[in-house]
Amino acid sequence: MGDTMIGVIGGSGVYDIDGLEGAEWRGVESPWGAPSDQVLTGRLDGVPMAFLPRHGRGHVHSPSTVPYRANIDALKRLGVTDVVSVSACGSFREEMAPGDFVVVDQFIDRTIAREKTFFGTGCVAHVSVAHPTCPRLSAACIEAGKAEGITVHDGGTYLAMEGPQFSSMAESKLYREVWGCDVIGMTNMPEAKLAREAELCYASVAMITDYDSWHPHHGAVDISDIIATLTGNADKARGLVKRLPALLGAVRESCEYGCDRALDHALLTAPEKRDAGLVAKLDAVAGRVL
Numbered sequence: 001m002g003d004t005m006i007g008v009i010g011g012s013g014v015y016d017i018d019g020l021e022g023a024e025w026r027g028v029e030s031p032w033g034a035p036s037d038q039v040l041t042g043r044l045d046g047v048p049m050a051f052l053p054r055h056g057r058g059h060v061h062s063p064s065t066v067p068y069r070a071n072i073d074a075l076k077r078l079g080v081t082d083v084v085s086v087s088a089c090g091s092f093r094e095e096m097a098p099g100d101f102v103v104v105d106q107f108i109d110r111t112i113a114r115e116k117t118f119f120g121t122g123c124v125a126h127v128s129v130a131h132p133t134c135p136r137l138s139a140a141c142i143e144a145g146k147a148e149g150i151t152v153h154d155g156g157t158y159l160a161m162e163g164p165q166f167s168s169m170a171e172s173k174l175y176r177e178v179w180g181c182d183v184i185g186m187t188n189m190p191e192a193k194l195a196r197e198a199e200l201c202y203a204s205v206a207m208i209t210d211y212d213s214w215h216p217h218h219g220a221v222d223i224s225d226i227i228a229t230l231t232g233n234a235d236k237a238r239g240l241v242k243r244l245p246a247l248l249g250a251v252r253e254s255c256e257y258g259c260d261r262a263l264d265h266a267l268l269t270a271p272e273k274r275d276a277g278l279v280a281k282l283d284a285v286a287g288r289v290l
């Protein structure tokens with residue numbers, strides 16, 4: 001048992017949230033570098049909350065340069081237990097339309113130019129990401145979204161691409177027809193992997209802005225169309241987030257799916273062989289087991 005603290009990572013179009021009591025933008029120092037921005041902290045319905053805009057206020061960071069490790073470390077350092085990622089995405093399914101939300105439960109990671117782990121030489125760890133999202137937290141997001149009147153799809157596979165360009169039509173058809181993906185975006189990897197390494201419950205709310213480039217009647221992805229849909233999606237996302245504290249509660253049991261114990265058997269490096277510098281950097285992420 002412990003206290004819930006909800007962390008929200010806001011994607012494109014979601015640069016703040018409203019309604020927090022005692023709202024304050026706070027700088028958080030991380031040994032993994034500077035996070036994307038300061039973190040907006042406060043309480044919602046008595047539950048502590050921390051909001052971090054993934055690209056920074058003013059959309060400074062591209063998908064490849066978002067400091068994913070610093071962001072996850074900063075949230076963990078603040079005491080966050082549950083991370084809800086809110087992201088824009090393209091759809092590969094006719095029935096998953098722009099304006100709909102998908103609470104995704106699987107990822108295919110096609111990113112190639114990002115730091116993907118907190119661990120490495122001198123402290124090696126292997127965690128499972130077979131089930132990369134937390135079913136309990138995902139269920140709360142689905143319930144919150146439906147209560148807001150949003151069309152929410154329960155589950156789906158998110159293709160994480162490097163970007164920043166959108167996919168070619170051939171790639172789009174490959175991801176949809178051969179790989180069976182449902183949505184596409186540029187940021188949920190390595191974020192979800194790092195959240196698992198940091199023993200945080202993670203759920204991803206993917207907000208559809210477009211049909212990517214496979215759709216015979218919608219043509220190429222167009223950023224101005226995306227931005228038009230993004231604004232409405234961002235308002236819906238803020239409504240969804242406001243409902244989370246009541247659903248999650250202020251007190252938290254140990255995660256029944258084991259997200260908060262992901263490192264129990266993951267560390268392979270013998271204690272006497274561990275790199276002191278790396279171990280020091282891992283204080284927040286892995287301090288429980290180091």
Ligand SMILES: CSC[C@H]1O[C@H](OP(=O)(O)O)[C@H](O)[C@@H]1O
Nearest residue numbers: 011012054063087088185186187
């Ligand atoms: C605004 S279109 C492309 C951009 O939007 C998404 O960002 P986020 O996941 O942070 O909402 C997508 O992944 C791309 O980075």
Ligand SMILES: Nc1ncnc2[nH]cnc12
Nearest residue numbers: 088089090184185186212
């Ligand atoms: N079609 C798309 N591909 C990648 N990222 C996106 N974000 C929003 N729409 C997207």
